[in-house]
Amino acid sequence: MSYSSYNGYNLPEALNPDEASPPWNNKGDKAWQLTATFLVGLQTVPGLVILYGTVVKKKWALCSIMGWPNVALTPKFLLRKSRYGNFPMADYVRFQFAFAAITVVLLAGSLLGRMNFYAWMFFVPLWLTFCYTIGVFTIWGHGVLQPYIIDYAGGFVVHLSSGVAGFTAAYWVGPRHSHDRQNFAPNNIIHMLGGAGFLWLGWTGFNGGSPFAANEIAALAIVNTHLCAATSLLVWVSMDMIVYKKRSVIGAVQGMITGLVCITPGAGLVSPWAAVFMGTLSGLLPWYTMMVLHRNSAFFQSVDDTLGVFPTHAVAGTSGEFLSGFFAKPALLRLMYGSDSYGPGLFYSLESGKLKDGLRQIGYQLAGVFITVCNAVMTSIICIFISRIVNLRMDEDALEIGDDAAHGEEAYALWGDGEKMYTPLRLHIAPRLPSLCRGQV
Numbered sequence: 001m002s003y004s005s006y007n008g009y010n011l012p013e014a015l016n017p018d019e020a021s022p023p024w025n026n027k028g029d030k031a032w033q034l035t036a037t038f039l040v041g042l043q044t045v046p047g048l049v050i051l052y053g054t055v056v057k058k059k060w061a062l063c064s065i066m067g068w069p070n071v072a073l074t075p076k077f078l079l080r081k082s083r084y085g086n087f088p089m090a091d092y093v094r095f096q097f098a099f100a101a102i103t104v105v106l107l108a109g110s111l112l113g114r115m116n117f118y119a120w121m122f123f124v125p126l127w128l129t130f131c132y133t134i135g136v137f138t139i140w141g142h143g144v145l146q147p148y149i150i151d152y153a154g155g156f157v158v159h160l161s162s163g164v165a166g167f168t169a170a171y172w173v174g175p176r177h178s179h180d181r182q183n184f185a186p187n188n189i190i191h192m193l194g195g196a197g198f199l200w201l202g203w204t205g206f207n208g209g210s211p212f213a214a215n216e217i218a219a220l221a222i223v224n225t226h227l228c229a230a231t232s233l234l235v236w237v238s239m240d241m242i243v244y245k246k247r248s249v250i251g252a253v254q255g256m257i258t259g260l261v262c263i264t265p266g267a268g269l270v271s272p273w274a275a276v277f278m279g280t281l282s283g284l285l286p287w288y289t290m291m292v293l294h295r296n297s298a299f300f301q302s303v304d305d306t307l308g309v310f311p312t313h314a315v316a317g318t319s320g321e322f323l324s325g326f327f328a329k330p331a332l333l334r335l336m337y338g339s340d341s342y343g344p345g346l347f348y349s350l351e352s353g354k355l356k357d358g359l360r361q362i363g364y365q366l367a368g369v370f371i372t373v374c375n376a377v378m379t380s381i382i383c384i385f386i387s388r389i390v391n392l393r394m395d396e397d398a399l400e401i402g403d404d405a406a407h408g409e410e411a412y413a414l415w416g417d418g419e420k421m422y423t424p425l426r427l428h429i430a431p432r433l434p435s436l437c438r439g440q441v
Contacts, residue, residue, distance in 0.1 A: 026086035029213045033091045036209025040098040043202030048105050051195030053411065054188040055250070055307065056112050085212030095209060096136075100128055102206075103158045109307035110166030113176040113184070114399055117406050118390045123382060127165065131378045135161050135371050147341050148364040150328055152221070153210040155265025155321040156368045163314025164375040167305055172383035173392045175304035177399040184306070187411075189249055196253045200229060203260045207267035217336050221268035224275035225260065228267075231276050232259025235283025243291070254312060258286040261316040266324030268336055270345075274327035278320060285319050286311045318369065325365035 017023045078090035085092065104124055111120075135157045137143045151157060175181055186192055207225045211217040236255025240248045262282030263275055270278070289311035294300040300310075328345035330352075342361065343349075349358025383392060393399075398406065 022081075024081045024086055025088065026213075029085055030087040030091060032214035032218070033085065033087050033095060033209060033212060036205035037091065037095045037098055039202045039205025040095065040102065040209065041202075043199050043206065044098070044102045044105050047195050047198030047202055048102065049195070050191055051199060051253075052105075052109060052112065052307070054192040054195060055186045055253075056184065082212070087212075092212070099154065099158060099206075100132060103132055103154075103162050104128060106158070106162040106309060106313060107166040107169070109312075110170040110305045110309040111173055112306040113180050113402075114304075114393050115173050116391050116394050119173075119386050119392045122386045122389065123169070126382045126386070127379065130382065131165060131375055132157075132161060134374055134378070139368065139371070145364075145368065149321075149368045150269065150324050150333075150342055150361070150365065151265050151321065151368065152267055152269055152324065152336070153207045153264045155261075155317045155324065156371050159261045159264060159313040159317030160321070160369070160371055161375050163310045163312070163317060164372050165379045166309040167303060167314065168376045168379040169383055170305050171303045172380065172387070176306065177396065180399070181304060186250065192253065193249065196256060200226075200256060200260065203229070203264075207264060211268055211336060215335075217268040217332065220272075220332070224267050224270060224272060225263050227272055227275040228263035228279035228282065229256050229259035231279025232256065232262065232283040235280055236287050239283065239287050239291075254290070254308070255283050255287070257312055258282045258316040261313055262320035262323070265317070265320045266328060269324060269329060269332045270327040271329055274323075274347075278323045278327070281319055281323065282316050286315045289315045314372075321365050321368060322362070325362045328361070 017025070021027065078093060079088050081087075082089045082092040104127060107127070108120075115123075139145050139149050139151050139157050149156070176184070203225050204222050208218045208222040210221065233252050233255040236258070237247055237252050240246060240251045259279045259282045262278050263270075266278070267275075290308050294305075294308070294311065324345070325343075326346045328343045328348075330340075330344040330348055333342045333344070334340060344352060344354060344358055344361070346355075346358035346362050349355050349361075386392060394406065402410075
């Protein structure tokens with residue numbers, strides 16, 4: 001291997017700057033950022049595609065996986081140095097696109113089994129523009145709350161947003177067909193586990209890529225992510241065994257997800273022992289919300305949240321935000337943000353005698369819940385607006401049929417679900433289209 005000198009360092013030729021790789025471009029950081037972006041992409045396709053497509057009834061498999069947003073920008077913007085790391089802006093943009101994509105797909109879990117696909121086509125760009133973007137540029141992106149709120153990789157921006165918006169949209173869209181709401185068993189649990197595996201694997205890039213560098217924070221974030229997820233899974237399954245005397249595979253997946261969600265806002269900022277503690281609470285609190293509170297609360301029963309996105313993402317995300325404000329370690333905050341403007345976490349403020357600073361950080365974390373109000377209001381406005389153009393919900397006949405009515409095709413050639421076989425009505429049932437489109441049908 002040949003070496004040459006650059007700024008006093010002997011580097012392999014491949015690491016030297018050239019026309020395609022200017023001096024500010026750190027090839028190691030860039031390689032990791034590209035890998036992390038790939039992993040986040042895997043969370044959505046194929047991760048959530050397989051998970052959502054198999055956790056629902058067979059007749060809704062296709063409706064559960066349709067949709068993928070994308071945007072193009074100018075080469076001049078994409079090739080300049082990112083202000084968030086030592087790599088081109090293109091790497092940062094793609095990473096954030098993957099975050100936006102998975103957020104809206106998470107939200108879709110609340111709406112499976114009844115939302116009109118034309119309404120969904122309107123909903124995605126409107127929600128990303130007027131809801132998701134507000135959170136991103138308030139809590140991240142040099143927003144007004146970025147110097148105060150600890151949100152390492154999206155507890156508020158991604159998970160609380162998707163949980164609240166999904167629950168709100170589910171209210172406006174209305175419930176599934178009564179038979180589906182009573183009987184909505186997964187069509188393939190084995191494949192569901194495969195999708196869940198991609199989701200877990202992809203979270204390595206989700207949290208590991210958020211420091212925008214291949215550094216100690218990234219390594220710690222990855223370890224904490226898996227520790228918290230494994231602990232949460234164990235606690236959720238244990239609760240199922242204690243209360244219901246059965247080890248639920250679906251429950252294991254729910255526990256895994258709540259652990260991944262809970263650790264996200266503090267993955268690179270807390271010690272591993274704190275990640276285990278967070279995993280314990282993320283297995284308990286969402287479990288209670290979904291398995292006890294949801295089943296006994298008239299309010300939760302009145303809204304048909306198909307896959308329980310509210311307890312899985314909103315409750316677990318909010319818990320993670322609060323716990324991150326409690327366990328954030330001062331040294332790690334300095335490594336991540338390069339300043340002492342955050343924290344310390346309340347736990348460490350007790351040790352250092354800075355209780356006032358710790359309580360102030362908890363107050364900032366609680367203030368971040370403003371995103372709940374923002375999402376509830378804006379999602380409602382968006383749904384009401386769309387309902388003036390197309391029906392939010394498929395009609396009853398189409399709801400009985402599922403994919404064949406919505407897309408003119410089915411996910412599986414084999415007939416199943418243990419129900420009466422219906423004659424395909426693809427030629428007789430059409431969703432309500434905008435008036436300007438009706439002449440084309």
